[in-house]
Amino acid sequence: MSTFDPAAATAAYLAQLPPEVHAKATAYTQGGHWLLLWGFVVSLVIALIIVRLGVLDRISGSLQKSKPRPWLTTLMCVIVFTIVDWVLELPWSIYADWWRETQYGLSSQDFVGWFDESAKGLGIGIIASAIFLSLLYALIRWTKGMWWLWAGGLTAAFLLFAIVLSPVLIEPIFNKYTPAPPGPVRDAVVAMAKANGVPSDKIFIYNGSKQSNRYTANVSGLFGSARVAMSDTMFKKDADLAEVRGVVGHEMGHYVHQHSLWLTGSLSLLAIFAYWLANLLFMPAARLMGARHVDGIADPTGLPVLMVVIGLVMLLATPVRNTIIRTVEADADSFSLQRVNEPDGLAKALVKTIEYRAATPGKLEEFIFYDHPSVSSRVRKAMDWKAAHMKDAAPSPAGR
Numbered sequence: 001m002s003t004f005d006p007a008a009a010t011a012a013y014l015a016q017l018p019p020e021v022h023a024k025a026t027a028y029t030q031g032g033h034w035l036l037l038w039g040f041v042v043s044l045v046i047a048l049i050i051v052r053l054g055v056l057d058r059i060s061g062s063l064q065k066s067k068p069r070p071w072l073t074t075l076m077c078v079i080v081f082t083i084v085d086w087v088l089e090l091p092w093s094i095y096a097d098w099w100r101e102t103q104y105g106l107s108s109q110d111f112v113g114w115f116d117e118s119a120k121g122l123g124i125g126i127i128a129s130a131i132f133l134s135l136l137y138a139l140i141r142w143t144k145g146m147w148w149l150w151a152g153g154l155t156a157a158f159l160l161f162a163i164v165l166s167p168v169l170i171e172p173i174f175n176k177y178t179p180a181p182p183g184p185v186r187d188a189v190v191a192m193a194k195a196n197g198v199p200s201d202k203i204f205i206y207n208g209s210k211q212s213n214r215y216t217a218n219v220s221g222l223f224g225s226a227r228v229a230m231s232d233t234m235f236k237k238d239a240d241l242a243e244v245r246g247v248v249g250h251e252m253g254h255y256v257h258q259h260s261l262w263l264t265g266s267l268s269l270l271a272i273f274a275y276w277l278a279n280l281l282f283m284p285a286a287r288l289m290g291a292r293h294v295d296g297i298a299d300p301t302g303l304p305v306l307m308v309v310i311g312l313v314m315l316l317a318t319p320v321r322n323t324i325i326r327t328v329e330a331d332a333d334s335f336s337l338q339r340v341n342e343p344d345g346l347a348k349a350l351v352k353t354i355e356y357r358a359a360t361p362g363k364l365e366e367f368i369f370y371d372h373p374s375v376s377s378r379v380r381k382a383m384d385w386k387a388a389h390m391k392d393a394a395p396s397p398a399g400r
């Protein structure tokens, strides 16, 4: 009988990457924390510019001349704001989403490819915000002081709608999904899907390496639209079967435990809180930002102010949102370990994610900023599980 030390095994996994790779990952991750703050500052400055130039006042003014048509005024304000905001924010987006990722070697996408996707994102954003914000303002007009509660229901409906339709409507716009080719990887994933009640007829590979070198897979959709999708990066970095099983087991955990429903519920509750606070803070914020013509939260020319207030509340709620997500991520790891029994496969895959999510954050940093548990704690959990189940471990079918 050998003695297995989970702490030493965890340290050995982390030591697979040289210190300079860990240092670079820490710089990338901690810089990313600051981007949250700077991103908010950028959106605040842009909102101030739009408010001070009176962009939306002019639209509203010319539309209201004949007779008040709140639907049309809201729709036009939303569309113009979305476009102007996108254009003014472009230099920041280029820096944060493209240049920085390229500098850290996390993306090899060229600028034209990135810009093309960003423009498609604008198109989707216009449609989504036109629908969502038109309905939100209608709720504000109809339900008066209680709109924030109704808006929580609207948010839940919108999130569910997006989850169900995204694999069908949105994801194919950005990536090419092809059925996984026959072979040992597909066989392993199909067997796992059958064993865990996941639809096994929809196993896809997508060209995720186009946007990023991240090692990742997902199970997205709900009910009939659910499917397993693996980024081609999982194959490029010569994944072995234990690794594929460990990762796909994690993703199937999200599906089987219906994490998307759980997240929709808890994030909608968080949204209700954000809307409630926004309702209180809107008029003081409008005065501070110099939006003099705005006569109440129902006035769509106050949209830039509303966005700033909700953005600020959500920025401050970062630890809450991350803790909600981190909780289901930890649960998905547990599912993978219990059902698939590949602690080393999971650990090996986790080491590859360190480059974009530093492995050993401080406890407070992890609590505030990490939407997944840190790799050091995830690998340690896998090694603890391995230690506890060594006696009854079945021989791995991975053939390693």
Ligand SMILES: [Zn+2]
Pocket: 250, 251, 254, 329, 332
């Ligand atoms: Zn996950």
